[in-house]
């Protein structure tokens with residue numbers, strides 16, 4: 528029987544990767560609605576959409592997303608939009624009788640100084656990184672919303688916490704994006720302009736883990752394909768989220784040198800320590816998802832190369848979000 532699967536945020540990097548993965552499934556009919564049709568911050572619009580559209584399953588890939596600067600510059604938008612989007616989607620799915628939903632959070636939900644690698648159970652054990660605390664609080668609320676609807680209404684809502692993502696469809700804005708797309712753009716422009724110096728924000732010492740978005744999409748579909756008992760065996764009722772990442776990280780300085788090599792930049796790298804470093808390290812413990820039979824398949828060198836190729840092919844029509 529065909530399942531009608533609603534991918535919220537289908538024009539984003541993650542949503543479009545999930546749509547690509549679902550389109551290969553013969554028993555799935557993908558349902559989408561752009562911001563012009565349903566503004567997910569508006570409760571009445573979301574309620575009406577779920578009331579009028581037959582949906583069997585939901586992927587919550589819509590969110591207000593950005594890098595360290597955007598999070599710090601627009602805290603009200605990051606907490607408000609994300610709380611509203613996830614609350615509207617989860618409550619409306621429940622009201623429409625939908626049993627299956629996947630919520631996407633982020634590795635920034637964990638304490639700033641958590642032991643590494645960070646297991647799922649370190650949630651709510653310490654203070655958060657100040658640059659993204661509002662976003663992290665909203666994402667923690669999303670996990671607890673899903674858990675609470677499971678407990679009160681017997682739903683099967685699941686949650687994945689991805690590490691830093693990258694890939695086709697990323698936001699390459701010079702200031703508001705995440706580090707990997709920002710550096711691709713900055714190094715590429717330096718090569719084109721014949722400049723011999725590129726400035727990297729912060730000290731270069733923070734460590735980050737990078738997962739290709741097609742791996743994330745594959746993990747999302749894998750998690751949703753598991754029988755409820757199997758999922759719950761590693762993600763119990765009151766700790767129902769699962770980490771997803773590669774299990775390896777590198778320093779921002781090493782990432783910058785790698786991006787320089789991929790883009791053909793052979794000049795000087797300097798570090799602007801007046802810019803925030805953010806969390807010193809956030810490597811995920813991915814053993815729970817591994818025990819359910821999923822591992823990342825796309826290595827950083829390969830993923831970076833193909834993302835740069837995508838950037839070159841799409842440079843004239845990039846999003847400026």
Ligand SMILES: NC(=O)C1=CN([C@@H]2O[C@H](COP(=O)(O)OP(=O)(O)OC[C@H]3O[C@@H](n4cnc5c(N)ncnc54)[C@H](OP(=O)(O)O)[C@@H]3O)[C@@H](O)[C@H]2O)C=CC1
Pocket residue numbers: 535536537538539540541542561562565566567568587588589590591592608612631632633634689690691692693696697698705
């Ligand atoms: N990128 C990353 O490194 C990481 C992302 N994640 C999570 O993955 C998910 C997707 O992120 P990503 O794909 O990178 O983000 P994008 O910014 O690429 O995509 C977000 C999508 O959400 C949609 N959206 C936002 N607000 C609204 C609204 N009010 N109404 C309707 N649609 C809306 C956007 O629509 P429009 O196209 O109209 O703007 C866009 O399609 C998020 O939950 C994020 O927290 C987790 C960890 C890391």
Ligand SMILES: C[C@H]1O[C@H](OP(=O)(O)OP(=O)(O)OC[C@H]2O[C@@H](n3cnc4c(=O)[nH]c(N)nc43)[C@H](O)[C@@H]2O)[C@@H](O)[C@@H](O)C1=O
Pocket residue numbers: 593594595596598633634635659662663690691692702703704705706707709710727728729733735779802803804805806
């Ligand atoms: C996914 C994740 O993303 C954010 O957290 P973050 O990991 O700190 O994200 P980031 O990619 O922006 O930075 C990573 C590191 O890289 C350094 N850095 C160097 N040069 C540039 C640069 O040019 N741009 C950016 N953005 N960072 C740079 C930067 O100073 C920092 O040390 C949160 O939104 C959080 O909420 C979240 O979920």
